[in-house]
Amino acid sequence: MPSTAYDEEPEPPAEDDAHSVEALLVRAADGDKGAFTGVYQALARPVMGLACRILHDPAQAEEVTQEVMVEVWRTAHRYRPERGSAKGWVLTLAHRRAVDRVRHAQAAAQRERRAGMVLAGREHDEVAEAVEDDDERRRAQECMARLARMYRIPLVLAYYQGLTYAEVAAALSTPAGTVKSRMRTGLRLLRDCLEAR
Amino acid sequence: MTAEEDPHQPVGAYVLHALPPNEEAAFERHLDDCHACRREVAELAEAAVRLAPAGAAAVPADLLDRVLDEISRTPQEHTPTGPPPGRRKRQLTSWALAASLAAAATFGGIAAWQSVQADDARDQATALQNAKNALTNVLTAPDATVHTTKLADGASAAVVVSRATDRAAFVAGDLPALSGDKVYELWYAAPSGGLHPAGLLPGSGGRSARVLERPLGKTVAVGITVEPAGGSRQPTTEPIGIIPIGS
Numbered sequence: 001m002p003s004t005a006y007d008e009e010p011e012p013p014a015e016d017d018a019h020s021v022e023a024l025l026v027r028a029a030d031g032d033k034g035a036f037t038g039v040y041q042a043l044a045r046p047v048m049g050l051a052c053r054i055l056h057d058p059a060q061a062e063e064v065t066q067e068v069m070v071e072v073w074r075t076a077h078r079y080r081p082e083r084g085s086a087k088g089w090v091l092t093l094a095h096r097r098a099v100d101r102v103r104h105a106q107a108a109a110q111r112e113r114r115a116g117m118v119l120a121g122r123e124h125d126e127v128a129e130a131v132e133d134d135d136e137r138r139r140a141q142e143c144m145a146r147l148a149r150m151y152r153i154p155l156v157l158a159y160y161q162g163l164t165y166a167e168v169a170a171a172l173s174t175p176a177g178t179v180k181s182r183m184r185t186g187l188r189l190l191r192d193c194l195e196a197r
Numbered sequence: 198m199t200a201e202e203d204p205h206q207p208v209g210a211y212v213l214h215a216l217p218p219n220e221e222a223a224f225e226r227h228l229d230d231c232h233a234c235r236r237e238v239a240e241l242a243e244a245a246v247r248l249a250p251a252g253a254a255a256v257p258a259d260l261l262d263r264v265l266d267e268i269s270r271t272p273q274e275h276t277p278t279g280p281p282p283g284r285r286k287r288q289l290t291s292w293a294l295a296a297s298l299a300a301a302a303t304f305g306g307i308a309a310w311q312s313v314q315a316d317d318a319r320d321q322a323t324a325l326q327n328a329k330n331a332l333t334n335v336l337t338a339p340d341a342t343v344h345t346t347k348l349a350d351g352a353s354a355a356v357v358v359s360r361a362t363d364r365a366a367f368v369a370g371d372l373p374a375l376s377g378d379k380v381y382e383l384w385y386a387a388p389s390g391g392l393h394p395a396g397l398l399p400g401s402g403g404r405s406a407r408v409l410e411r412p413l414g415k416t417v418a419v420g421i422t423v424e425p426a427g428g429s430r431q432p433t434t435e436p437i438g439i440i441p442i443g444s
Contacts, residue, residue, distance in 0.1 A: 013327070029273070031273060033265065033268070033269075036268065037261065037265070040261055040264060041261075043253065044256050044260065045256055046249065046251075046253045046254030046262075048254040048255070048256045049249070049250050049251075049252045049253045049254040050249045050250060051254075052254045053250045053252075058254075058402060060413050061254070062256065062260065064256060065256060065260065065261060065262060066264055066267070069264045070264060070268055070271055071269075073264075073271060073273065074266040074268075074271055074272075074273055074274055075273075075274055076273065077273065077358075078272055078274070083222040083239060083243075084239070084243060087246075088242070088243060088246040091246050091249045092242060092246055093247075094249075095214060095246075095249070096214050096243075099214045099215075100214075118210065125401070136251075137251040140247040140248065141302060143247075144248070155213065157212055157217040158214075159245065159248045160212075160248075164210075164215050164216065164217055165207075165210040165215045165216065165401070166217065167214075173363065177206070179210075180206050180207055180209065181206055181209075181212050182209075182290070183209030183210045183212075183213055184205075184207075184208050184209030184210075184214065184241070185209070185400070186209065186246075187209045187212060187213075187241040187244050187245055188209075188241065190244045190247070191240060191241065191243065191244035194244060195246060
């Protein structure tokens, strides 16, 4: 990608209350386009990062990023600051869109082939690549690494590859009900680990 | 108990967007009636989002312009359109109040009285969903306007009006619980001064939201009174609130 066509220096989101991404998103819900632009500047890149990771295709990831930001505008009133960060809310929308897209764009066989690569030992990279030099991320990586493989693999295949639990079950030759239950336990263990700092 | 028998089991797959559409829809219906599940969804979603890569990928410099162009043509949900400029801010604030009350209300499952006749849990879930859909339709109607007031006891109340769909919804923040077998009754006031029953709210009070019965017609105000169980054909007590809704 030619770097000249891309913004390389994101403006760091301000941290004080009135200018937090959360406050901007609440204002965007009232039709404030300036505030929405602030939300975009803070979150378009993480959204694009997640979409790229799931779709492995920058052009499609860009379309998803555009769709997600428009959805943020359209549904901003649903965001409740007391229930979590703006980034978490937006990335949840982004994950949903990217997963829908990858399921339409790539046949199950193709995604399961990729799953095969993950199972062959690349799954650690999926996490390691995601990690940069910030503490939160390091913590997330540590916690994932600490999860037993039977919990980690279903999370990785579902979150990064967009596999449904039934597809995960097929890829792992494990009963579907077991996979469902391990996804729940895996996320619970991940949360417990993230909180125990 | 096996994994298949536990209705809460899909919560992890749900949070990971890993349920097929039919199972996702079924689980969302279950969520409507399961407070503990909604809390678990929120907790697990917080963990799942930490899986997102930290790597912020570069986006094309012109993407912001494309997004801004698209949103200029995209109406926001729950925002009333075309209010007079001077009233816009106040109206949006009222709207935000009503929307958050309604969201709190529907999430709390307080629309349940809509389905008192439904004994079967499945019927109840369907009735609840239908009531919610009807409520959502009024609240999200493009021409919806919000009219707020304080009731005699200090509770906030709002009527959301959609003249285009000929429906209205009533939303209250914190109705006091009534003693005995009393209920709240809502009334449509006609331009002639005539009053017509527009639906009941349970005497248990609290957060309440419902679509008013019958089409709005030429109604100019919505009133609320306390009535004996089952409601009355005409008010038997002084109204605790009257909310003019224009015409």
